[in-house]
Amino acid sequence: MTNSNYIKPEDLIRFTQAVYESEGVPQEDAYLAADTLVQSELWGHSSHGLLRLSWYYARLRSGAMKAKTNTTLLVDSKAIAVMDGGDGVGQVVAKRAIEESIQRAKQHSVSVVSVRNSNHYGTCMYFTRMGAKNGCITILMSNAGPNMAPWGGRKKKIGTNPWSIAVPAGKHGAVVMDMANSGVARGKIYLAQKRRQPIPNDWAIDKEGRPTTDPQAAIEGFILPMAGHKGYVMGVMVDILSGVLSGSSFLDQVHGPYDPVNRSGAGHFVVSLDVAAFQPLAEFESRIDEYIHSLKDVPLAEGHKQVYFPGEMEAQADAQNRRLGLLLPEDTMQSLRQVAIESGQEKLLPF
Secondary structure (H helix, E strand, C coil): CCHHHCECHHHHHHHHHHHHHHCCCCHHHHHHHHHHHHHHHHCCCHHHCHHHHHHHHHHHHHCCCCCCCCCEEEEEECCEEEEECCCCCHHHHHHHHHHHHHHHHHHHCEEEEEEEEECCCCCCHHHHHHHHHCCEEEEEEECCCCCECCCCCCCCCECCCCEEEEEECHHHCEEEEEECCECCCHHHHHHHHHCCCCCCCCCEECCCCCECCCHHHHHHCEECECCCHHHHHHHHHHHHHHHHCCCCCCHHHCCCCCCCCCCCCEEEEEEEEEHHHCCCHHHHHHHHHHHHHHHHCCCCCCCCCCCCCCCHHHHHHHHHHHHHCECCCHHHHHHHHHHHHHHCCHHHCCC
16 A cells, blocks of 8 residues: 555544534544544554444434533532433543542542443543543443353343553553453454454354354454453453442443443443652652663563563554554445435545
């Protein structure tokens, strides 16, 4: 491919923002939602990128997700808050919850924000990195629509239920963990389906309980938990903290972004720790620098070019993609063309 195939990230943000605004999402909120999708592409996580715009757009059009996000605090108790997302745009709810969490952590050294009645917000680390930039170790988790069976069962009850931890890392930016409790994020299976590619036979089982390499059979069947029963247990705990504790939906009451018409009921759970309450931030970041140096100071295994600290691979992909621009797969571009037609934003489509 020549450089003419590369698309400027800012052009994709402009188009995506316009799509959101066409359904009544306020400008600032529309920009945030657009930026989260393009940022996922920049990090190399296309499964959580622009592939999802058509899903979010369908939910806005049906009213399952409200264009105007009106959040309210149901509990306001020092280090603890409970926020109601009012079925608004998930990314907007998540950002407000993170900001609330950071503010309370600065006041009380630690904070917990519990969120009910939200929506899918994309990739967790977009938001936990906000905490790290503000000197907080931040944990964010969310429940999701069901696609895993309880261990030993054959009915979808549990979502992939992702969670992330971001740690301030000085010159390294942040050390970031972002993972689902399934062996693979559901979006990766949808990505394989759209590209008509087989999936590894340890990602999912079909509805009869047999291993499958067919992404469509996997979607109709069950995604396998990460590390067997351990991933199942972690998924349950994220659901309890995100859904049960917040007063939101849980298990198969939750509807994911793939569902165009039903309200989500997703719940989130945020914890922030103000590093400065434990030790001076500069001292902590110096110790993290020492940690990363030691982590990398090992002989390389065959076939590996470097040892990455968690979050470094995404940071390197981001730098390269911002320099070159983004290459989108044809299936994603076709999806965006359709959204452009439906939203009347063809003129802003950057390809």
